[in-house]
Amino acid sequence: MPAQDLSGNKAFLIEKIIRNYSGIYDKAVAERVAMIRRDKVSEPVIFIGTGTCGMISGAGATVERTRKYISDNGLTAGIVEVGCNGFCSAEPLLDVQLPGKARISFSNVTENKVDDVLNAVFHHSLQPGQALGQYREHGLEEWPGVPLMDQLPWFRLQQRNILKNAGMISPASIDEYIVRGGYKSLYKTVLNYPADKICAIIEQSGLRGRGGGGFPTGKKWKVALDTAGDQKFLICNADESDPGAFMDRAMIETDPHRVLEGIAIASYATGASQAIIYVRSDYENPLNVLNIAIVQAKEYGMLGENIFGSGFSLSVTIRQGAGAFVCGEETALVTSLEGQRGLPRSKPPYPAEKGLWGQPTVINNVETLANVPGILENGPAWFKSTGTKSSQGTKLYSVAGKSASTGFIEVPMGITFSAIINDIAGGVKEGRSLKAIQLGGPSGVCIPPSQLDTPLDFEALAGIDATLGLGGMIVLDETTCMVNLSRYFMDFLQNESCGKCIPCREGTRKMLDILDSITKRPKEESTHETLERFKGVVQLENLAGVIRDTSLCGLGQNAPNPVLSSLRWFREEFEEHIFDRRCLAGVCHDLRTFFIDVDICNGCNICQKKCPENAIVGSLKMPHFIVESKCTGCGICFDACKFSAIYYK
């Protein structure tokens, strides 16, 4: 996406908005702000979500088609590319704001639907139910019969503090962030408060790290501030190595300046003069957006030398992660930045005391930092007023997998699983029933339907042996096999284990072997091997305990989590696999038993010819039969049958 030009608004925004403490503007200023905020537009503006989720859904073609529509119809209208508003399954989202009318939003506007949607808007021939919703805007004419966006199930229960601007503003424009209150907190911070006061405010607010550990952020900053060092570093961890979570990616794409402001404030509070943003290399779009945002922030003097004349200087650089799950662990991230293999170190000393190049280094997650400007703007009491006693504020979650709606949400701490899955995400897709919720990725746990009323906060989750993790939620339905999923996670972790400590390196391999043997058919297995397999299964829990207790870093300590929680809540499924050699979900292909439906089979003989084990008997033009003891469950006959006469149980 192209950077917006910085024509002429710079001096106005800094002098009249950021440096204006009262927030009261005279008429001329208020009008100019309204223009930049797009509260008032003089010509139609079309907003298209071009975040990663939008681009995957085809937003690129939507933008092209919209451009063509505008030129074909001789319209004067602007196109603004915005980030995702969180409702990813509705992407590509196309919003239109006509002068004097409220902004109206359409979902799933792929290339072929653009003309219909724009015709309906410009010719005022909107069909009932055609639009997704309209934004609540005061003083503008509402569209009749179109629901308000904040009343839609997806948005109704959300409390959007850090996602306030999501999907509303262009991520490529610093102006739009400033007129919505941006960089005021930074101004206040660097000119009015000493660093330790900022640490105290953050500690008071109760903000805890959103990267998984849940360590109080203010405390971490104070440690780094109090430790002597030649140069201190602040690292923003945007590696988001959990495959299945995408909140950090979305946060950066939709409101990058909020993250940058958080980074600047955190650097000031910890005494850091250099900040590094560590972004996953697969995240092309976030990298682009961040690069543009940093250039703009430097141009406006929000980053760089002598910020707001306070004497505080900060240089921000981006470093691309090279693709290693273990680098989400903070000490491994530090070694990776030092140009080595991403191997974790033992803690203590914690990075806040001795981190990058041996200097005090604070490592915070994107979401944690995005919370900082809001806390300084509204005060710690405001932040504390949301959430539960032990966990304050709001939390981002990504909801993906088999839920009816998918995307990312911001809800108060302490909301229940059932509110998220049933009320916000609309239950499970295609009317299937919910089997479990996977929370926290490969190091996370699964939550069975019986625990859906558990509130999502640090303490309540600890009560059911779960952790919040990054907040990636995957909805599993009845077609998911828990043993297979455990095996998938173990395979992933075994691949990603850095190999430094033995419990993790060897333990995960052994656990994978055991899970493999459960999900595979014991072909030509001798009695001794059967005994070994059973012994292995019995040892699974034991082994998990050893890995958890003796591994060096968080990756190893949490590696057995998915297996342990699946064993706890879905033990019968494991037993089915072990004793009955059956996978009811039909996912473990090796355990399938094939049958031929004699009513359909016309004896074409193809399956018999293709069967590598000669397990199919029957003569031409007569129904065939599968000899179960010979069948290895390869499924070749199933694929080969042209009459769908072969089925499996």
Place this chain on the structure above:
Amino acid sequence: MDHFFEKYPLKKPGNLIPLLQDIQEETGYLTDEIIEKVSAHLNIPANRAYGVATFYDQFRFKPRGKYHIRVCRGTSCYLCSSSSYLKEIEKLLKIQAGSVSRDKKFSLEAVSCMGGCSQSPVIRINTTYYHHKSIADLAGIIRSLKEKTE
């Protein structure tokens, strides 16, 4: 190679990964020769540079095909049967994930996550994303690329 070294003039070992990333961005893959030159520039042993390059998933020692196909194997995509897509593509192109076809036209890679979990399963050919496609549709797309001669 000199223009890369000019960008990172300091002999800091911390520059190793960004330097390798920049080079791979241009060349598409790394070779032993590149590793040797980079380590000489940064004044570190070549075995350390090689150890780093092989540790991370991002670095490749095989060239990319003209059409680079990436199949996501993140949790959400896995549940939406991305592995069947991968298997089908492997069968169609007769190559394994992580390798290049003999005519250098296709390369196939299984990546850990592309951040598009809400649209799973996600498959990317060069810069174009494909999602919610049936296996047959995808096979058709790849087949048409296969027949394309330029």
